[in-house]
Amino acid sequence: MLVSQNEKSLGWNESMELLFGFAGGHLHTRMFQTMMRFSICDLLEDGPKHYSEISKIIGFKDDSSCYRLLRYFVPHRLFNESFTEVGVFSKTPSSTQFSKNGALKNLGFYYSQDHHYRMLESIPLTVEMGKTNGPSSVGLSNFWEFFEKSSQYKELFNQAMKDYSSLIIDKTISKVDLSPFETVVDVGGSHGLVIGSLLELHPNVNGINFDLESTLNASNEKYQHPRLSHIAGDFFKSVPEADCYLMKYILHDWSDEKCCEILKTISKSMKPNGKIIIIDLILDPSNYTKEAVFKDILMMHFFDAKERSLIDWQQLFEKCDFVIDSINSSVTPPLIIVSKK
Ligand SMILES: C[S@@+](CC[C@H](N)C(=O)[O-])C[C@H]1O[C@@H](n2cnc3c(N)ncnc32)[C@H](O)[C@@H]1O
Structure with missing residues (x-):
């Protein structure tokens, strides 16, 4: 068979990298989930261990399958295997991120868990039809319904959201200026970490963490602050009165029509000259990030929603009688500040 010059120049290893990079995701995520389920990153935090010791701790029936699980991650640089003592594994900077004090522990577990794996099976249909199939493919009428069926999932979702917030607390949150406002409502604030951290920086502001009753009941570790109250409600019905509203990772969960409904609800309670501070991705066609395109597909599949480009955001606000004041x-x-037209 004739092979083109281009194909010839790719060596075996590069070909395999390319192949498994694109076609090996199922296996990769299942292996990762197995590793996360047994908290193997935690076990290596206090020093290297032989696979048979790890196997005993986690209760595997067969030590050799534990060996194979661990060494699977060596080329991915999640663990190292000793050159001098074969079978002895140690942590890496990456595995520390997924260990119990690591910033990505809950997020890693959340994204790779079984419920998502089952929902993601129908992605090809969602992409082909341009309409969400994720929740219906596992018998749900919408994504949030699973919160009622599984408190474990709800807890994990909230923990994962908290991890996302922790990752940005220092940088993004310090750029949010609440000094012109008296009362700030974090709409869909979940754990309250974002609004709580903001109150620490703004001594004259009162905060309200607003979310569904079921979400507020689930988050055991809600942020506590003397100027912060946690109020349950539905942002399609009403939100507390305030001069500033914060929405972090909310609008990307909803279609333009639903976003308009949320913005209209806010509009009714917003004091004159009020602002909305939106913390959400801006998809940049000249610089797509893996995070943005990943979440864009997830939003389509789970919610019939999307990540938005600057033009998408402008059009959305235009439609709902809001206007962008500034973007940081x-x-x-980034931070998108909007006000009523
Ligand atoms: C993607 S999470 C974002 C949580 C938080 N803002 C953050 O960034 O960590 C979306 C949040 O919206 C809340 N939510 C969904 N539907 C809601 C509704 N109708 N009214 C109020 N909150 C809602 C969920 O409970 C969840 O906490």
């Missing part, structure tokens, strides 16, 4: 894209995710 020196931080990720």
Whole structure:
């Protein structure tokens, strides 16, 4: 068979990298989930261990399958295997991120868990039809319904959201200026970490963490602050009165029509000259990030929603009688400040 010059120049290893990079994701995520389920990163935090010791701790029936699980991650640089003592594994900077004090522990577990794996099976249909199939493919009428069926999932979701917030607290949150406002409502604030941290920086502001009753009941470790109250409600019905509203990772969960409904609800309670501070991605066609395109597909599949480009955001606000005052894209995710037209 004739092979083109281009194909010839790719060596075996590069070909395999390319192949498994694109076609090996199922296996990769299942292996990762197995490793996360047994908290193997934690076990290596206090020093290297032989696979048979790890196997005993986690209760595997067969030590050799534990060996194979661990060494699977060596080329991915999640663990190292000793050159001198074969079978002895140690942590890496990456595995520390997924260990119990690591910034990505809950997020890693959340994204790779079984419920998502089952929902993601129907992604090809969602992409082909341009309409969400994720929740319906596992018998749900919408994504949030699973919160009622599984408190474990709800807890994990909230923990994962908290991890996302922790990752941006120092950089993004310090750029949010609440000094012109008296009362700030974090709409869909979940754990309250974002609004709580903001109150620490703004001594004259009162805060309200607003979310569904089921979410507020689930988050055991809600942020506590003397100027912060946690109020349950539905942002399609009403939100507390305030002069500033914060929405972090909310609008990307909803279609333009639903976003308009949320913005209209806020509009009714917003004091004159009020503002909305939106913390959400801006998809940049000249610089797509893996995070943005990944979440864009996830939003389509789970919610019939999307990540938005600057033009998408402008069009959305235009449709709902809001206007963008300013954007601070020196931080990720950026801050979009909007007000009523
Ligand atoms: C993607 S999470 C973002 C949580 C938080 N803002 C953050 O960034 O960590 C979306 C949040 O919206 C809340 N939510 C969904 N539907 C809601 C509704 N109708 N009214 C109020 N909150 C809602 C969920 O409970 C969840 O906490």
